[in-house]
Amino acid sequence: MARLNLLEETRFEKLPVTVYPDEFEAADKVAKYVADIIRKKQSLGKPAVLGLATGATPVDVYARLVKMHREEGLSFKNVVTFNLDEYYPMQPDSKQSYVAFMDENLFNHIDIDRKNIHIPDGTLAPEDIAPYCLAYEQKIEEMGGLDLQILGIGRTGHIGFNEPGSAPNSGTRLVTLDDLTRRDASRDFGGKENVPTKAITMGIGTIFKAREIILMAWSRKKASIIKKAVEGEISGSVPATYLQLSENVKFVLDEDAASELTRFNTPWLVKDCNWDEALIKKAVIWLSSEIKKPILKLTDEDYNAHGMAQLVTERGPAYDINIHVFNKLQHSITGWPGGKPNADDSQRPERAKPSQKRSLIFSPHPDDDVISMGGTFIRLVDQGHDVHVAYQTSGNTAVWDTDVLRYVEFAIDFNQSIGQDTKKLEEIYENMRTFLNTKQPNEIDLEEIRDVKAFIRKSEAFAGARYAGLKDKNIHFMALPFYETGKTEKNPVKEVDVEITMELLQKIKPHQIFAAGDFADPHGTHIVCFRIILEAMNRLRKSEEWTKDCWLWMYRGAWDEFETHEIEMAVPLSPMEVHKKRNAIFQHQSQKDRPVFPGDDQREFWVRAEQRNRETAENYHQLGLANYEAMEAFVRWKF
Structure with missing residues (x-):
């Protein structure tokens, strides 16, 4: 019976999803799973071939792997890695490069053999990219294929840098980045104008060849795209939906990233609920918005037709539920955010006393x-x-930066107007101008x-x-x-x-x-x-x-x-x-x-x-x- 209930609860989800309370517990579980693969392969005398991702999502996983290496003796000598992608063009010693990212977050802290690390080369001449990408695929095949591919997901639904429009059988190649992807990266580059417009990425077809795939996502910023990837129709406009075709994929989420999935956002559509006050309020507001009727006009039929028959049965009729929720909303409105003096505050959001807070x-x-x-x-x-x-x-x-010069120029002029010595200020100003003329992004x-x-x-x-x-x-x-x-x-x-x-x-x-x-x-x-x-x-x-x-x-x-x-x-x-x-x-x-x-x-x-x-x-x-x-x-x- 429990299995049937779970299937009903997740019936909108088209691939396996595991949800943890927070990203730290989720990252810990993924890291332990990776470690188990490495140890199992070690016991067999074989290399563990891992596909690795970059970005904020896998940072905690890498941190836990480093900790296991230091404290538990987890060795990476048998590990071979292939990174998903790299910006193009990109120098490996640039702090925005994925070479620098992987060194900082993982490789510099473990005993991996450097010759076993593979990251797409962002320094290639344009004519060398196609043969390089083919060779990258061949190296993966020569190593026996990926045992595990770790993925994040972008807000465009990209996996790797496979942006909307990518083909499900695509291989490693040069791609053009979506504008949203570049905006999301702008913070690291000191502005979108400094973000490369292209990248070299493993293709969706390459990812699909991995024996196991784990896609991780944390925070509410990813909730909307996760819902599309997990519950939406397969579409090239959301490349992550292609993962629904794989039998070897699992999504690992924290509660925030999972918050828009049906079983969490509108659970009454998939299961019987424990109707506490918060859930009743949420459900009634949802119903009112869904059918575009004011709360006080909702009927028993409206509740029954939208998965809320249980609520009417337990707490109904509809009129009583409507009045209850309407009053709660009415009582949340106040023109006295510090509390209204000499008033009954039992139904107000803030206390009346003390009258001056x-x-x-x-x-x-x-x-x-x-x-x-x-x-x-x-x-x-x-x-x-x-x-x-x-x-x-x-x-x-x-x-x-231009505001800085403008304000210092004002200070110089003002001090001169009242007869103050501005020599030191002018020296500082010239140093500023010299620095700003050659300032690099994010310097x-x-x-x-x-x-x-x-x-x-x-x-x-x-x-x-x-x-x-x-x-x-x-x-x-x-x-x-x-x-x-x-x-x-x-x-x-x-x-x-x-x-x-x-x-x-x-x-x-x-x-x-x-x-x-x-x-x-x-x-x-x-x-x-x-x-x-x-x-x-x-x-x-x-x-x-x-x-x-x-x-x-x-x-x-x-x-x-x-x-x-x-x-x-x-x-x-x-x-x-x-x-x-x-x-x-x-x-x-x-x-x-x-x-x-x-x-x-x-x-x-x-x-x-x-x-x-x-x-x-x-x-x-x-x-x-x-x-x-x-x-x-x-x-x-x-x-």
Whole structure:
């Protein structure tokens, strides 16, 4: 019976999928599986032939293999590797090359014989590529074929660099990269314009010859393409769907990457459910959106026709369920994000007491506060709360080099106008110009340049917070040390980062904290900053009484937005408040028009914020609630 239930639950999935709670446990399982293959082949006196992938996904797998080599004596002397791909053209000593990637993450730390390492050559003359690719295939065959091919998946659905349009029988070859693939790689190259337009890749046909294939994917950024690859029709527009034709493939996912699969996203379509409050709310909102009817107009027939008969049977009739969910949504809407004084707060998202709260807004970058919750920020100040804002990082990597020269030129002119000696400043300026004239993509800026970029972001942050109504004493520029590397790749979080955060929390003793829960941030800064706050609070909660009555609200908006069923506090904005929020965002002039790191969304940040806020309000309206101009959304973190 259990087997039948599992088959029913996964009936939309067209290949085997294993889901783990997080990427670390998943990577550990894959690494142990790879190690088992290596050891089994060693016992037989044969080489283990592995197809390897690059990118962020397999990094933890390689780290665990290195650890097993150091601590368990796992030897790689019998291992032969063939990497999936390499950019073209690409020098092997370039830090963006996959040669450098594999050395840094695996090969330099194990006892593999260098002659057993094969990575496509990005230095070939154009006329030599075709025969080289043929020889690459022949080498794999000479070694007896791949025992295991490890894959990641790109957001275009590519495996290797087999972009949409690739043939299922394709071999190793030169390909043109999709624009989305190049945008995703732009961070490593210091801009999309520096990303090669081509690559040499194993073909889908080559991958299919492997005796086993494991495709790994982590994070919600991969959830949408994973759903297409696992549940969608086989199509050249999503090359990973060709893996449905293989009998030797397994997908290994973390819960976030699997979150859009039917059994997790809409489980009522495939199995009986344990109907808790969260699932009921999600299901009813889904049904309302699916058939485009307000919640209060849903009928028993609507529930029965869309896989929710069990819910009506257990909790119905439909009218009772509708009223219950409608009221929960209605109660999430509040114009008092700090709590409404002298009001019944039993149905409100925030407490009424104390009537004046100390509110601390943490902003990972110097503009996340006004972009993501600028309307709520202004309303908290207007309603008399003791509001503080803390900018966790300097944001100094996200300023154009030309802005630096412009500001220093201004400083020279200003100092000259008041009779100050500018000789030293002019020397620094000339050093900056000389450096910037020859600066290479992703090269670390001079310390003086990094400082000026930080000063620019700091002055803009102060301007935005002042516009929201704060006094300077309530504005805190933390510049956490983990961020200060001068490059997009940051240092690991250290004790000092947590200590700085704890000191600020102890100083303010907030009743409510607002923190960025926007983990779609492509640079990872938001999740790192959030974890620092959690670590600081968890330590303080062991000894400081005020923490027991401190609530933490997560906001989004810069990169993503909460789903309607997740929202626990929705703050409506009037047209005037939308305009004021826009003006607060405009104080961040270095991020206007064209930010340095726009991510995949090419809209300006203020445009993204307004459109997402309007979409949130429209979603509420379509469910049958009031028609507001815009809404900012929040979810409470439960300690």
